[in-house]
Amino acid sequence: MTIDGIGAAYDAASDGWRAGPERMYARMAEVLADHAPVDPLDMAGARVLDAGAGTGVAGEALRRRGASTVVAVDLAPGMLPRAPALSTVGDLARLPFADGAFDLAAAAFSLNHFEDPVPAMAELRRVATALVASAYAPDWSHPAKEAIEGVLVRHGYQPPEWYAVVRADANPSPSELEEFARRAGYAEARAVTLDVATGMDTAADLVDWRFGMAHTAPYVDTLAPDDRARLRADAEAAVAGLPPLVVAMIVLSAR
């Protein structure tokens, strides 16, 4: 079931997302695209659904590898690519596409927004022959997350209710993701964990990342410019000297 409030939250966060998280998700999308279970020769001309597309970085990575048609679908209209040749507002749980309309569905960090991702995976399987999906490894974190959340809370921020729901569900392991895919009807499923250097290396990058996420950007946006500048200075001081952002990312390929 789709979590209440999540589409509105991403919609409200879309400017902040483009100012920060988009850069790291674009790096991770390149790795996702390299693991698509489609023969490179077959990729030329492939019809791809970018499922939970956000700003469309996964679809773009697949287009660079030869996909001829990329359709982006997302709950949040503000997140969708701004030059939308083919962008549609829609829910992964009830896709407005015919059976077998696509060769590949790419679900980059979108299936983790479901308490139970199996029905959405089954819906992706209905419309696309193959699936490539990404998720955060269950034991992965970065110290900037806690450091910046602490600063935000001291400045009056409270996490929205939907974020507590997303965070309460532990991220699945590679073998759990493979099992979800089999339950969704895929005959073959393989998940691997990869370290991705995101290029978000400075204190300012780490703050751009955390301030642009859907659970924080709407709050940061409400602040007056002086308050926002004070918040940013405190957050950058809190993460000075922390390691670069390298994400342990699971990539699931299924068909």
Ligand SMILES: C[S@@+](CC[C@H](N)C(=O)[O-])C[C@H]1O[C@@H](n2cnc3c(N)ncnc32)[C@H](O)[C@@H]1O
């Ligand atoms: C973490 S972002 C990732 C965006 C993009 N795939 C990327 O890698 O940059 C998750 C996206 O999934 C979308 N999303 C969450 N639940 C969804 C649902 N039920 N149907 C469609 N999109 C959904 C959100 O609106 C958001 O844009």
